[in-house]
Amino acid sequence: MIQAWKRIQLRMATLLGATLALAMAASPVQAQAADDPALLSRIEEMERELAALKAQVAETPATPGSLEQVQSATVPSRPESLSRRLTLPDSPLSGSRLLIAGYADAGMTISDKESVGGINFIAGTFNPALFFQYGDWLLFESEAEIEIAETGETGFTLEYSQLDLLLHDNATLVIGKFLSPVGQFQERLHPSWINRLADAPAGFGHGGVQPGAEAGVQLRGGVPLGRSRLNYALAVGNGPRLDPMGEVMTEGFGRDDNRNKAISGRIGFLPLPYVELGASFLRAKVEGATGEAGEIESGGLAIASGVEGANGPVLPAVRYSLWGVDGAYTRGPWDVRFEYLRGVRNAIPIEDEEMESLPRLRKEAWYGQIAYRLSGLTQHRILQNFEPAIRYGRYQVRGLDKLAEETAERRLDFGLNYWFAPAVVLHSAVQLRKFTARHEDEVNKDTRLLLQLAYGF
């Protein structure tokens, strides 16, 4: 800051001196040729520069500011590598660097069922992400999800907001709200420009069995084992909560509703660079309370503690356990994946004559997916950009009839992607859905055509 101020002063003095010198040198000439247009033009130009410098000095904060502020005020735009040298001295405690990224998508669905809307345009989502890095040891990253609901309202969700301390080559400490490390879809594959189909597999999106996020602390990293590699993630967080129905919600709550902390994690093994096998788990306790405002389920009232209407006695905390396995084969044009998750919430005993205890809730989801880029077969300018994809999956819910009727399904997707660029893709898919827990007189089948343009930036 001080150096920058001195540079400005020096430039002003130099300019002033040059102006005076020029004026003095020019005086005799001016006496002889006071209307010399070139000389007058030069003097006017220098006066303008002097005025601009004065204005710049006036705008420069009097208190010491950041090095970047002074540089931006005094240094014109430079080639990036040069500006990088200015803002990034060798010290690991140099200034912050910023990266803006994210993704967006939009599309439409065409359903054969009028009751589910027929043809609908989907505004999709806009997920901007900001990354700030300080030195080589601290990264702050945050991503928002902005989407238009069916009702026209704009929804805003902070997908994650975390501080990453790059402590060691094999260990990073993550603090804040982070994507759940359980499984592979939510943490790695859910962005629409990465996903091989237009939506999440059944049971792996919002409200499914796969946890969405966690608020807490996490240690993660990778360890080489010869040509193989091991990676790990172990997290401690606030954990899931019950919703008024007795469903387990895992969206990364900012405050715990009981004294128990949730522990979750995943361990992955890559025997070869393009083969990964993983195993995940989550263990937590969830706590409910009775009250009058809850949803009626199983003939009684059972609602989450801490919500409006939960004015009854707090119910005993019960265990929620989840485990799963996943695998991926990603050699060349192939993208083959599978994932299985099973979560069980123990029964919730309710000692009230007017209410029934909630039975054990079991949620189970799996999918298998194969995608193949035609660039593995042809170098044709157009054909090589196509990618057929197929996915079959199932989501089962037992112990909560209402949830099962809403969400339990078998789903088969036949997709065809076209890649305009490595991060710009047009997804198209025919989706066959069978809602397995609905009655015959309800809409229990749905065939849809999905179109989605996704852009990662």
Next chain:
Amino acid sequence: MRGSVTLIASLLLFATAAAVSRDAGRAAAAAPAAPDTGALSRGAKAWAENCGVCHNLRSPDEFGDVQAEVAVAHMRVRARLPGDVARDILAFLQASNGRQAAAIAPAAPPTSSTVASAGAVGDPVRGAQIYQETCVACHGPNGKGALDGVPDLTDPAGRLAQADEVVLRHMIDGLQSPGSPMPMPPKGGNPDLSDQDMRDVLAHLRKDFAGR
């Protein structure tokens, strides 16, 4: 409750130990040197092997030096990459984005004069040496490709079936087809190589790989 506290304490203790060991390592290390050819070669391989696991490989020139640094830090966390692997990838990306060379001495865009220079004679012996240092990580010692998505240079109907000027332009400027899982970075990711070096490599490819 007690178990959770113990686990959190253990995590933080481990994290502290890791940080101390990292700082000790940093203090003992010499001043950071410019990435060597080995780092670039390892980085190219690591980039192809790790980044393509979840998403398509994006051309290195999509990111400037600073952006690449932050993006790689993010991916180190997200993909649980070891730190040394992440540094190799960063060295490769920064060397391959074409901006370093532009800042030092703005390079002329590929023009007809560049293309015309394709006719200049290359030294296949020197080209073989450069190939072994820079290209072999992805293209393999026999030109058939060491990584998936890398074209077979010995295929009679493959890349080398194209005219010298086309092949040389792709070698110098890089190439990425939207459908290909593996882009070719400019000059194989080594900005220190000159256009004459590329001509030498091409002479080597023509002599030792074409149609074999």
